[in-house]
Structure formats: C-alpha cells, structure tokens
Amino acid sequence: MKNFPHQIFRAYDIRGEVGGALSEELAADIGRALGAEARARGVGEFVVGRDGRLSGPAISRAVAGGIRESGCDVVDIGMAPTPALYLAAGKRAGVQVTASHNPPPDNGMKIMIAGETLSGDAIQEIKRRVLEKDFGENSGGAGKLRREDALGAYQKKMTGDIHLNPEKKLKLVIDCGNGVAGAVAPTVFRELGCETVELFCEVDGNFPNHHPDPTRPENLADLIAAVKKHGADFGAAFDGDGDRLGVVAHDGEIIWPDRLMLLFAERILAERRGAEIIFDVKCSRALPRAIEKHGGVATMCKTGHSFIKNKLLETGALFAGEMSGHIFFNDRWGGFDDGIYAAARLCELLAADPRAPAEVFAALPDSVNTPEILLPMQEGENHKLVADLLAAAGEEDGAVISRIDGLRMDFPHGFGLARASNTTPALSLRFEADTRAQLEEIQAHFRKLLLRARADLELPF
C-alpha cells in the first residue's frame, strides 16, 4: 500500500501524529484488526480507555467502532490512567489510547490481549492485518457497547491495598504534568492520609506547563522547587498516561528509578526471601548486588516496558522495573507498570521505616554515572552498529559481557552499555563507575570499540 505509515507500528506500541500518520480511518482499521486478533485468541471483550489528549475521544471512538465491527464487545472506561486500563482489562483484551509523553498532536495505542502486552512481532501482526484488511470471519458483526467505572474501581483497590503507619504523617508534592494521572492521584494520596500538594493536576492535553516525561531533569525542575518550598518529604512526578514515576527527595535530589527500585527490592525481599526481581540493562550494578545480598534472584532484561512485563508474567517474579520509570509490583498488585501505585508504595515504605524519609534516601548507595546518552543515527544504522560491536567485543577485554540488549560490559569497578534504542533511531549509551577516573576509563574503552567499528562517529563523551 502506498504511503502506508509503517513507522507508527513500533516495538512497544503504536504512535503517530493525529491527522497525519494516524488518521481516524486508520484507527478504525486498527480496531478491526485488534478485534479480529482478540477473537482469534478466544477473547470476545475489549476494554477501551484513553489518556487526557485532545484527540483522545475521537481516536478511541474510532478504535472502539472498529473493534465492535469485528464482532468483539467493547467496554468503554473513558478517560483513565493506563494502569487503570490494565487493571480493568485483566484477562480480557484492552487498548489504551495514549502517546505517553509524546507532544500534544500525537496519539497512539498500548494493547494487551489476555494478559499479554503486545510488542515486537505481535504489533507487526496487527500491522499485517490492517495492510491486508484481514479482519477475520465475522468482520461485519456488531459487538455490544457498555460503560464501566474503572477509575473508581482502581482508586478503591489502591486505597484498600496501601496501609500507611498513622503515626508518621507524610507530606508530598505530586506533579501530574497535566497528564491523566491528575484525574486520580490527588484523591488517592489524600485518602491515604498524606498531606498532598498538587502541581499541574488539571488534565490538559496541551501540556501547558512542562512535558509529562519525568526521565528528563528539566521536567522535574518545578517539582524540585515545590518540594523545597513546601518542605515536603518527597516529590512524585507522573508521565502523561500515569504508568511511569519520577521521584525527588526532600532536598531536591532526583532519585533515579534504579535507586528507587533498590529501596523497593530490599523491602520486598525482607518479606519474601528468594524472590526474583527483574530490571533492565540500563540499571546500576548496585541493584543486582543489593538483590543478591538480600537473598533474591536478580534477572537482567532488555529495555522496553512490554518486554519487562512479559518477562514478569513468564517468570512470576514479584517486582520489576526499568530506568525509564516503569515500575511493576507483582506481590500485591497486578504485575503491570503503575506510576501512581509505585508512589503509594513509596509512601507506605517511608511511613513504615523508623528512620526519617531524608535518612532513607541518604542511605541509598550512589555511584558516578551518566544519564542515558543518545547518539542520533540513520534509521536502522543503530542496529547494524550494535551488531558489529557485538561481533568485535571479546572476553579478553576483562569484563563480563552481556548481550541481552546491545553490549553491556561489567568491569570490576563499573559498567558501560551501548544498545540500539527502540523508540528513536539512535544509539543509547550509559556508563557507571565507583570513581570519576574509572568512569573515564570505561568510556575510553567504549570509545575505542565504537571508533573501531565506525571511524567517522562523532561521540558525545
């Protein structure tokens, strides 16, 4: 098909500009394909939700219409955070109309069928169905439509699950970045008994204040200022659809997700010794060390929320997370990524700890490290370069080599990572070491490897 927007069918989800690559007609066809795929897997009911984007009502209406044409029933939950959709969908099928933290004109879909989050080949299979108009046997059928109050159920389940020590009242600032978390988070934290300061909790698809992406330090500047101003114990920032969390300590220090996971892992292992915990290749070495020290099984996984979630389901691990802020609890919660629930668990953990919250954060191990460094490349070039790097890297380099997702080399005093990003045409790099000098040594090693593979690379480190 000419001009078909192949690029919107990505590794973990579907994302494109509404009115451009993602039209309402295409959304309806994707709905038909999703319905056909669900029916082929023996699922007859699709839960449909959407985040707070301006195009949300139109796109979700189009998708729901397509699903019903396939003969599948639709349960419309309206505007809700992605984790509320996950909870509502359970073993049914679910589609969340969201473009996470993308710019306001974009929209897209996160899809799950019978507990599996669609990624990679499964998303390509949806694309094939759309391209070939393979909408199944019953494509003229009309599924039924009904509504469900998933938001209320989600809120009730969360406040029923979390128990805060009433002796230790917490004060926190929540920054919803005008994303859909604003529809539920203020109520949840108040009901839990926290003194809650709200920042940008009005849902507004124009994102007028800052980009709802807590992995970028510039998007945490308002939260840092508010935490200091109000003397809060910590600050929590959610991304546009509420499945990711960013945390700021009382003094404004950003607690990156791998250090946060370390706190959660220790707590979970104190109750469930021997539990398996999953983390992505970008995480600090301190995390697997702490997991093993506390008697757990540390499993490294490739980056990508759908990969992590599917690995969690496959292994039955009790907890998982990645550097991007997707955090999954599978001990008392449903094993899906949920930024709001993760913040509530942090409240529970801090309230139960005899130390002051500031001391808990201060006791976390730290290292010299870089954030994710992205080196833009031509589409596909990043994957070719990583393949060449993997072929050239030898064990004689004195490091433990991991090839789960790109090349990760763990040295006695640090690690380096070079992988192909799945969300942008770029090489993704990260480094960590005990000291600045060791970090530079590891970077020099990667510089040598990279330049040996591509002599003309302009490296930003």
Ligand SMILES: [Zn+2]
């Ligand atoms: Zn998200």
